[in-house]
Amino acid sequence: MKAGAIDFLAKPCRHQDLLDAIAHAIERDRLDRAQRSELAELRSRYESLTPREREVMAFLVKGLLNKQVGAELGMTVPTVKFHRAHMMQKMKAGSIAHLVRISERLQARPGSRARPRPVRDPPIPVIKGQPSPTARCAVLARPLRSVW
Numbered sequence: 001m002k003a004g005a006i007d008f009l010a011k012p013c014r015h016q017d018l019l020d021a022i023a024h025a026i027e028r029d030r031l032d033r034a035q036r037s038e039l040a041e042l043r044s045r046y047e048s049l050t051p052r053e054r055e056v057m058a059f060l061v062k063g064l065l066n067k068q069v070g071a072e073l074g075m076t077v078p079t080v081k082f083h084r085a086h087m088m089q090k091m092k093a094g095s096i097a098h099l100v101r102i103s104e105r106l107q108a109r110p111g112s113r114a115r116p117r118p119v120r121d122p123p124i125p126v127i128k129g130q131p132s133p134t135a136r137c138a139v140l141a142r143p144l145r146s147v148w
Contacts, residue, residue, distance in 0.1 A: 003041055006028060007025075008022075042081055042102055042106055045090060045102075048090050049090055049091070053083050055073055057103070059072055059073070060084065061100045066084065
């Protein structure tokens, strides 16, 4: 209904119907305010994260393991654990499942500025005459041959 109307009453109406409609509107407004307040609290927690903690959070809520997050972001597992611990403490999340629910709440509202998105590092430049970083990885990934 337009202009935030919740219900309408046909004239003439009983006084009790009017009081019930008012009570219902007040209760609905109280719930809406509580939800907006909770979402504002979640946004402020997210805004308190460093950019690196936001990157780690984005990968963790996708279900990646610490080792995979480290590989994606180019950092060691202990560094990932460090950022993860600080991020979990700042977000007041007791588990990854709780963190996923928080992330969903942050993304549920359209136009929200607090959307966790991973930021990719720029590509590694290749120097002439040297193999590319991906070529080195391919060489290391080959199985070793037996010399016997």
